[in-house]
Amino acid sequence: MIEAKGLTKRYGDTLAVNDLSFQVRPGTVTGFLGPNGAGKSTTMRMILGLDRPTKGTATVNGKHYHELKHPLRTVGALLEARWVHPNRSARAHLTWLAKANGIPKRRVEDVLDIVGLTSVASKRAGGFSLGMSQRLGIAGALLGDPEVLLFDEPVNGLDPEGILWMRKFMHRLADEGRTVLVSSHLLSEMSLTANELVVIGKGELVAQSSTADFVARATEQTVRVRSPQLSVLVDVLSGEDVGVREEDGGVVVSGMDSESIGELAAKHSIVLHELSPQQGSLEQAFMHLTGDTVEYATQ
Numbered sequence: 001m002i003e004a005k006g007l008t009k010r011y012g013d014t015l016a017v018n019d020l021s022f023q024v025r026p027g028t029v030t031g032f033l034g035p036n037g038a039g040k041s042t043t044m045r046m047i048l049g050l051d052r053p054t055k056g057t058a059t060v061n062g063k064h065y066h067e068l069k070h071p072l073r074t075v076g077a078l079l080e081a082r083w084v085h086p087n088r089s090a091r092a093h094l095t096w097l098a099k100a101n102g103i104p105k106r107r108v109e110d111v112l113d114i115v116g117l118t119s120v121a122s123k124r125a126g127g128f129s130l131g132m133s134q135r136l137g138i139a140g141a142l143l144g145d146p147e148v149l150l151f152d153e154p155v156n157g158l159d160p161e162g163i164l165w166m167r168k169f170m171h172r173l174a175d176e177g178r179t180v181l182v183s184s185h186l187l188s189e190m191s192l193t194a195n196e197l198v199v200i201g202k203g204e205l206v207a208q209s210s211t212a213d214f215v216a217r218a219t220e221q222t223v224r225v226r227s228p229q230l231s232v233l234v235d236v237l238s239g240e241d242v243g244v245r246e247e248d249g250g251v252v253v254s255g256m257d258s259e260s261i262g263e264l265a266a267k268h269s270i271v272l273h274e275l276s277p278q279q280g281s282l283e284q285a286f287m288h289l290t291g292d293t294v295e296y297a298t299q
């Protein structure tokens with residue numbers, strides 16, 4: 001469990017994180033979502049004890065990072081493509097990390113296997129693709145078999161295969177009961193990866209909820225309807241307090257759920273060929289809720 005309470009960080013005139021409170025529970029992937037400059041990395045650094053909060057607290061399993069007896073056994077992190085000596089092999093790099101942190105050497109083979117790098121473990125890490133480097137970073141984060149894992153923008157720059165691998169891997173870690181916090185500004189990817197969301201904008205909490213609730217709350221619920229008697233249906237709907245707009249040979253109705261539209265059509269003996277509730281996208285929800293907090297909107 002990760003908990004932020006009134007977490008605040010000021011760099012000179014910049015209030016990077018402002019009175020942020022949220023909880024990240026175990027057994028699920030939580031997406032940490034926000035536009036560029038929203039304060040995600042700063043928050044993660046404070047959770048990991050790499051930056052000191054100006055005010056408030058960030059704890060892991062109820063403790064500040066520096067109070068943890070065995071930090072690497074409690075928290076693992078992938079902050080950015082890590083520096084690895086280019087001439088060092090993946091195995092040598094991990095062995096060095098394990099040694100430096102009092103972790104038994106046999107764990108190195110375990111983590112190489114977990115991230116699927118065993119077959120290239122003796123190759124120079126300098127020749128690794130970005131996807132392989134990310135896996136090596138994750139292997140390092142897993143060395144201490146930590147309960148809590150933080151990933152800062154882990155899919156940035158990855159190809160579709162790498163993205164898919166990362167998504168499945170996050171789910172696997174959560175299924176093992178770990179607490180997984182993943183930051184990203186890639187909204188569509190987060191909608192596939194995260195079950196829970198902590199959304200921030202300009203350092204402040206915008207929402208904390210399940211991904212499904214976040215999208216449902218922030219976007220308009222509409223129903224797409226197709227009918228061979230469309231004009232009759234539109235006439236009937238015009239007597240109701242709903243919005244109707246024509247689209248692709250059908251209509252999109254807002255302000256009435258699919259059950260009510262179906263019943264209304266049945267009452268007037270109108271044949272329907274389609275009656276499908278439309279889910280808003282995470283992009284729409286995000287823009288709606290953070291519209292005035294996007295610092296670097298596209299020009």
Ligand SMILES: Nc1ncnc2c1ncn2[C@@H]1O[C@H](COP(=O)(O)OP(=O)(O)OP(=O)(O)O)[C@@H](O)[C@H]1O
Pocket residue numbers: 011014015016034035036037038039040041042043185
């Ligand atoms: N060491 C620092 N000194 C001064 N300002 C900083 C420092 N680190 C971050 N900031 C500022 O704090 C704000 C939040 O930055 P942060 O990197 O945490 O955001 P982010 O959400 O991770 O964004 P991105 O996705 O672009 O990495 C930004 O305005 C940034 O310029």
